[in-house]
Amino acid sequence: PVPPQAPAAPGAPLDGADGRSLASLEAREVTAWFGDRKVLDRVSLTMPAGRITALIGPSGCGKSTFLRILNRMHELVPSAALAGEVLLDGDDLYDPQFKLTDARRAVGMVFQKPNPFPAMSIRENVLAGLKLTGTRASRSDKDDLVEQCLTRGGLWNEVKDRLDAPGGGLSGGQQQRLCIARSLAIRPKVLLMDEPCSALDPTSTRVIEETMKELAQEVTIVIVTHNMQQAARVSDQCAFFLAAHGTPGVIVEHGDTEAMFSRPRDQRTADYVHGRF
Ligand code: ADP
Ligand code: MG
Numbered sequence: 001p002v003p004p005q006a007p008a009a010p011g012a013p014l015d016g017a018d019g020r021s022l023a024s025l026e027a028r029e030v031t032a033w034f035g036d037r038k039v040l041d042r043v044s045l046t047m048p049a050g051r052i053t054a055l056i057g058p059s060g061c062g063k064s065t066f067l068r069i070l071n072r073m074h075e076l077v078p079s080a081a082l083a084g085e086v087l088l089d090g091d092d093l094y095d096p097q098f099k100l101t102d103a104r105r106a107v108g109m110v111f112q113k114p115n116p117f118p119a120m121s122i123r124e125n126v127l128a129g130l131k132l133t134g135t136r137a138s139r140s141d142k143d144d145l146v147e148q149c150l151t152r153g154g155l156w157n158e159v160k161d162r163l164d165a166p167g168g169g170l171s172g173g174q175q176q177r178l179c180i181a182r183s184l185a186i187r188p189k190v191l192l193m194d195e196p197c198s199a200l201d202p203t204s205t206r207v208i209e210e211t212m213k214e215l216a217q218e219v220t221i222v223i224v225t226h227n228m229q230q231a232a233r234v235s236d237q238c239a240f241f242l243a244a245h246g247t248p249g250v251i252v253e254h255g256d257t258e259a260m261f262s263r264p265r266d267q268r269t270a271d272y273v274h275g276r277f
Contacts, residue, residue: 022049023089023189023220025070025107030084031248032065032074039065041248042084045239047190052212052221054231054257057241057272062249063224066241067192070222071107072100088189105133108188112195114175116182118168122159125167125178126150129186145185152218153181154211173204177211184219191215193223197230209234228273232261240269 025047032040040062047053055063068074070086072093086093093103116125126146130137137145146163150156155177159170167178176196183191193212197205212221212234225231231238238261239254253260253269264270271277 020187020189020218022218023106024049025190025220025222026085026087027066027070028085028087030066030069030082030086032062032069032083033079033081034077035079038248039243040069041250043241043249043251045251045254047220047222048237049220050216050218051236052216052223052234054235054238055222055224055241056226056228056231056238057249057252058243058277059226061241061243063241064194066249067109067194067222067224070190070192071109072103073109101133105186106188107190107192108183108186110176110179110183110191110193110196113199114172114179116167116170116175116178119166121164122150122167122170122178123163126181126185129182133186135186149181149184150178152184152211152215153177154207154214155181171204173200173207176200176204176208180208180211180215184215188219190220190222193221195224195226197225197227205230228261228275232257240266240272242268242272 027043027045030040030043031038043066045053055066057063065074069082074080074082082094088106091098093107117128120128123146126149127142147156147160150159155174158174159165167175170178197208200208209230212223215221223235235257237255238257240252240260241249242252243249253264253266260269261273264273
């Protein structure tokens with residue numbers, strides 16, 4: 001048993017930098033299957049408001065599956081099944097009362113490979129999510145939103161003079177920051193990132209890490225990374241996933257990042273964070 005990092009006080013919303021309350025996300029006893037193959041077994045994890053949680057562990061242990069469960073993308077796979085709960089500030093995302101569009105709006109996702117709409121302008125890319133979610137905004141509100149999201153995504157200064165240029169013309173790192181800006185436009189409470197830097201060079205990676213740290217003041221962030229230095233640099237807490245010999249993924253250890261790297265409690269964690277497997 002691991003003493004988890006103190007979760008955000010229940011019922012006491014923290015104030016984010018933009019004046020909105022920050023939300024915590026909690027997975028309770030999440031079990032996932034593809035067909036009859038169980039890939040996650042009773043995974044519980046609290047992802048505190050305004051913190052960065054890193055999910056680490058070898059490939060195939062269920063990190064991406066877990067992440068996709070957090071914004072109801074898992075159910076897009078026809079063979080997928082799920083048990084357990086995911087609570088956003090205490091409300092179960094899987095409760096029939098919780099609309100799918102609200103769940104996806106509240107919990108945004110950034111993928112490994114930057115995927116802006118290549119032919120669409122930078123500005124239209126940022127605004128694309130509004131269309132999908134049916135959010136209306138006036139022209140000047142849109143201009144403000146574009147500037148605000150690109151600023152928060154750490155890209156504004158580089159693109160402010162060419163907002164009508166196609167998103168596909170940006171460098172890989174810039175494209176990923178454009179994707180972050182696009183996610184932010186629908187004002188998510190949580191941002192999920194699945195290996196957001198693994199297709200990028202080290203310089204772009206550092207820029208995105210800095211952007212993430214800034215963003216954590218207004219959104220709760222969950223990042224999957226197999227880069228241990230990155231987990232150590234950006235995250236407040238870490239969860240170490242492991243699946244072994246055909247058994248489904250579980251969290252072997254979780255807690256404060258600093259403590260987990262300097263004093264891992266489980267030998268398997270120690271071996272993993274020190275690159276021994
Ligand atoms: P990780 O992100 O840690 O590498 P994943 O969540 O992608 O792990 O995968 C966990 C397990 O689930 C793996 O064994 C993988 O092969 C399986 N899996 C992932 N996606 C699917 C899918 N769409 N259909 C069937 N099996 C899948
Ligand atoms: Mg993965």
